[in-house]
Amino acid sequence: MLKALLFDLDGTLAETDSVHHPTWADLLKPYGYSVDWAFFQERLSGRLNPDIVAELLPDLSEQEGLAMVEAKEADFRERAAALEPLPGLVDFIGWAKGRGLETALVTNAPRENVLAVVRALGLDEVFEPVILADEVGVGKPDPAPYLAALDALGVRAGEALAFEDSPSGIASAVAAGVPTVGVASTHDPGKLGSLGVALVVHDFSDPELEAFVEAR
Structure with a gap:
């Protein structure tokens, strides 16, 4: 589940x-x-x-x-x-929260950047925990950041779903055993699809996404 x-x-x-x-x-x-x-x-x-x-x-x-x-x-x-959320992100997070799903952040970015970006996007209070590579001691593509997130949430890899846009991020999540959605915001969808992801979407407005999550 x-x-x-x-x-x-x-x-x-x-x-x-x-x-x-x-x-x-x-x-x-x-x-x-x-x-x-x-x-x-x-x-x-x-x-x-x-x-x-x-x-x-x-x-x-x-x-x-x-x-x-x-x-x-x-x-x-x-x-x-000046950044804005990817299309569909805010609605998707609200939809997920309404179903009782936890939402965490797993990133190689430094803490100051995380705060700047989530503030710009209006998502300051959304993610808990926030897992930083700097604090884990090793970053993606190593699986350690995702393993730390699973541990902090007290969930198994199969009970989580990761969202990643880059090959290094996908490698990290997949190596941790977490089913992963490739978000093709900047990288070629075909390339992401070859990296072991369960689904590739262009953004969070993709009509396949909610049905895919509900089926997990």
Whole structure:
């Protein structure tokens, strides 16, 4: 029996890649990187900031890397005020809550970004618990964040359903044994469908979604 819905943040609650992309592009341009959309999706989207900096800018000191990450995320938070929920999200969450389902957040994003995004979307009081990769100690695609969410909620993997938009997020949820819905807000639906998801939707207004959840 389904008891909990576990949501990713970036690209799942809102289409944030269109904000992250120019933020990274501006930051990396002085270092010789031309961050087009393909580069962003392949090398940046869904990954942890320290891993990105270590790979792309290995000559930076730890302190310089941290300063870069902090500057990038501060810029993102300023731009995030204009974000809107993915179509159908608010109604879908209300529908799920009305059926007694728990709603949790599982994300690689830093806490300040989480607060900025959920505030911009008007979803401040919706998600409990909020599982942060920073606090778990390892991020997606490792299954640890989803395992931590299951533990916090006291539910088994088969009693939860995850919503993820990126290959790394899907890998995390699937590895934790959580049935997963791929949200094709920015990635190709066919690619997401090949990663072990139970269903692919473009957004939360998809007519298949509620029937799929009710059947769990």
